[in-house]
Amino acid sequence: MQDFTFQNGTKIIFGKDQEQVVGQETVVYGKKVLLHFGGGSIKESGLYDRVVQSLQEQGVEIFELGGVKPNPRVSLVREGVTLCKENRIDLILAVGGGSVIDSAKAIAIGVNYDGDVWDFFTGNASVADCLPIGVVLTIPAAGSESSAGSVITNEEGAYKRAVGHETMRPKFAILNPVLTYTLPSYQTACGITDMMAHILERYFTNEKHVDLTDRLCEATLKTIINNAHTVLEEPTNYHARAEIMWAGTLAHNDLLNTGRIGDWGSHDIEHEISGIYDLAHGAGLAIIFPAWMKYVYKHDVNRFAQFANRVWDVEIDLNDLEKTALAGIKKTEEFFSSIGMPVTLKEANIDDEHFEEMARKGTERGPLGNFVKLQETDVYNIYQLAK
Structure with a gap:
């Protein structure tokens, strides 16, 4: 057996209706949040409204960036980095599956970096810090809700690459199995x-x-x-x-x-x-x-x-x-x-x-x-x- 150090700082909140506490968990890290998600499914299911209500009850100001696709694209990540920098975002809240969470992580490591975020995925830059990330998980699959990694696709050249760092683990992850029924x-x-x-x-x-x-x-x-x-x-x-x-x-x-x-x-x-x-x-x-x-x-x-x-x-x-x-x-x-x-x-x-x-x-x-x-x-x- 190899020597090892194990520490996973993600707080897991598991069970029915637990998305209702997302505001309480978010406000610990600040009052400005980037709500990051994929398509329209979270709105059709009512999850979006429940999350927004919980955030608003805690006085959190919400900025939105939807449109994450499977095999998340670096072009949207760059858009998110700009949005976070311009609005001094305190936490990125990923509501979705692994693609949304990976995209959120990529945005989070790019916020305090002066170069292009893709540099991290090519090995031309090393992750030093990461904006806090929270998760409301809707698709159990990637495990990104408590992992230290992110995988992003660059449309230019069709490269799909990964990067990881301990600071990239989400601060909290809300897991409600009911959200996976549909x-x-x-x-x-x-x-x-x-x-x-x-x-x-x-x-x-x-x-x-x-x-x-x-x-x-x-x-x-x-x-x-x-x-x-x-x-x-x-x-x-x-x-x-x-x-x-x-x-x-x-x-x-x-x-x-x-x-x-x-x-x-x-x-x-x-x-x-x-x-x-x-x-x-x-x-x-x-x-x-x-x-x-x-x-x-x-x-x-x-x-x-x-x-x-x-x-x-x-x-x-x-x-x-x-x-x-x-x-x-x-x-x-x-x-x-x-x-x-x-x-x-x-x-x-x-x-x-x-x-x-x-x-x-x-x-x-x-x-x-x-x-x-x-x-x-x-x-x-x-x-x-x-x-």
């Missing part, structure tokens, strides 16, 4: 895949003697798997929604990777797909993760066999661990397919036109992943496996 099935399934991928990136490690966090990862995966079809078939099942919502947060708040070094190659490989094709991140991960598994499983057959046994209840064949490992990979692929996710690039209407470009761009700052270091040729081969 999510479309596809969006729910994308979220399930995304949170599972966050756990898998941590699970496949070269670190030994990490049985506690192995078990935590496996338990969280099994909880998601056991509740996935329920939330798709019974969208208003509060208890199943609550299990999924909390699992999504735990999947990416860094508790599960204490003492271990995760991989993250699959995320980087997928970012090139959604950067060009604007595919939902969860859908892209459903395609790439099984392909990555097939490409690297021989590196540690024992770990893949353990995954198959503990997560998918595949009986271990001591005479043929490779058979057990492959059965676990197949179960993973079948599960993604069963919840309506594509598991091949063809299913997502993506051909091989940009394979070479994506492999080159993905590795231009060095090899991807930690479990197995992937060079440009390896990434290209994984795209081929995912066809």
Whole structure:
């Protein structure tokens, strides 16, 4: 086990109607807030009105910036940075899912920076501080509500890149499972895949003697798997929604990777797909993760066999661990397919036109992943496996 320091400063407020306290939580950080959101769904559902009322009751002055899209764009982030600077915003309140929260984080790190905010995502600038961020979560998926990272897409060049810093963790996050009742099935399934991928990136490690966090990862995966079809078939099942919502947060708040070094190659490989094709991140991960598994499983057959046994209840064949490992990979692929996710690039209407470009761009700052270091040729081969 690796040495580690773990601290997560995000205050989680979980349960029914908890969005009503957003004003009380916000005013702690100041009287001027940027309300950041996506499309019209929060207005149609009445959530927008409840949030605004709670803020106004606390005397908070509200500035708005909507229009966040999936795979959030740096152009809107730049607009938000300008808005915050001009109005001396005290806190950014993200009402939405991972895209809205990531966009809010990017705005927050750009406010006290004189250059272009994209510099942080290219490594040309380092995050020093971050405007406070609050969250009302509507889509359990990205775990951005208590993570230290943000992923943004630059329309110029179709680059999708990430940056992270401890100061980027939201100060508070309000999680009401009822707010997820009206999510479309596809969006729910994308979220399930995304949170599972966050756990898998941590699970496949070269670190030994990490049985506690192995078990935590496996338990969280099994909880998601056991509740996935329920939330798709019974969208208003509060208890199943609550299990999924909390699992999504735990999947990416860094508790599960204490003492271990995760991989993250699959995320980087997928970012090139959604950067060009604007595919939902969860859908892209459903395609790439099984392909990555097939490409690297021989590196540690024992770990893949353990995954198959503990997560998918595949009986271990001591005479043929490779058979057990492959059965676990197949179960993973079948599960993604069963919840309506594509598991091949063809299913997502993506051909091989940009394979070479994506492999080159993905590795231009060095090899991807930690479990197995992937060079440009390896990434290209994984795209081929995912066809």
